[in-house]
Amino acid sequence: MAQLDTVSRILDTAETLFAEKGFAETSLRTITSKAKVNLAAVNYHFGSKKALIQAVFARYLDPFSESFNLEMDRLEAEYSGQEIPLEAVLQTLTQTVITMPSPTRNGLSVFMRLLGLAYTQAQGHMRRYLQEQYGTVFFRFTTMVREASSDLPDVERFWRLHFMLGSAVFTMSSLDALKDIAEKDFGEQTRVRDVVQRLIPFVSAGMSAPVTTIASTANAASEKM
């Protein structure tokens, strides 16, 4: 089936190139020539470049969010009613990430970098797309985090959740570069799962750090913000 072949060749190459250079910096001509398909193929099969970008994400995120929902079901069933510890919530997330059979030919790290790009480089349409498509899964996750850290003030948890997110997204989005450095400096190969396993204690400790009240100083008019 030449049609499916073309479609997934485009998806694979686009994924790699987007991750390497970013969305705007990757042209359809680069994608199609590397994928050895005709230039018009992208518009024929996907409609537009924007749609191609979304398709690249959907191919990964659709099965992921399904798996993640199932895993969360399992977790809630396991703790039926009792409070779920934060570490368990995080482990569930990362286990889902790690054990998910990658629908792409490229590895997890390529996709992680893509996710990072989507979050920072997100022009309006991507952010909206991710929100609309996968907002409910994300909401369910944050709800679990809230219940797993009910002692934390809401504002504090809000910010710490994003600190946590930042550690993950940032690290993962530079993962290939960091793995190279780590291997050169410490002579040991690092796998995605290793990094993730290092990440969990870090963010767990961060989430349960003592809350220091913010001094509501009134003399803060000096800089614009």
Added chain:
Amino acid sequence: MAQLDTVSRILDTAETLFAEKGFAETSLRTITSKAKVNLAAVNYHFGSKKALIQAVFARYLDPFSESFNLEMDRLEAEYSGQEIPLEAVLQTLTQTVITMPSPTRNGLSVFMRLLGLAYTQAQGHMRRYLQEQYGTVFFRFTTMVREASSDLPDVERFWRLHFMLGSAVFTMSSLDALKDIAEKDFGEQTRVRDVVQRLIPFVSAGMSAPVTTIASTANAASEKM
């Protein structure tokens, strides 16, 4: 002096637009029309678009790295020879960030977002530029962090340093959006310094989290990485 006026009008608008849309997505025509200068002005005063991007960073980072170096001198003098606690190192960094008189008309958060973009969206030239120009300051900082956490295995500290970096860069790069959400949800205004003060306990706790040894499982050939 019409010349300086043109130059800094370009820098100001470029900074804002880059932060909003990214580098590739912001055209010279958009910049020059918003800044009410002629299109050719950018190439006349800066030479090229790349050079403009670097100038935007230099205007902020040059005074910053100078201040930061001074503050590190001060810190080392204060603890003359004794081990400097990690929190003190971090406080020094954040104090420098916060108290620095902003050379730009735009606030700190705009620049933070820029930094985040530079790190993730970095095409080769930016990464190289930042490394060459400010690599030594960064190295001095990481050295201080190492000495302030000498009990940590090198590999572990390497990754945790990037987790830390990630929290900061990621949060700061989305700061404006996050502040809006926080204000809507919790009805309290947040300043950059508040976020930073919340960040420090988080990353400090993360850095001194217990080290769990990574199980060197050999059956990890299932996914490509």
Added chain:
DNA sequence: TTATGTTTCAAACATATGTTTGATAATGAG
């Protein structure tokens, strides 16, 4: 004032981009 160097400006240039087109080839059901 005159002459020199600097800055601004509108226009053109060269190129790269996403998209569309119409023809040609491949495919598959009746």
Added chain:
DNA sequence: CTCATTATCAAACATATGTTTGAAACATAA
């Protein structure tokens, strides 16, 4: 086989981009 649908292809299209140009305006010092 036949024919209608689907997929591929080279070429063209329309537009947006960074950069260059040469003339005009401006400033400054002799």
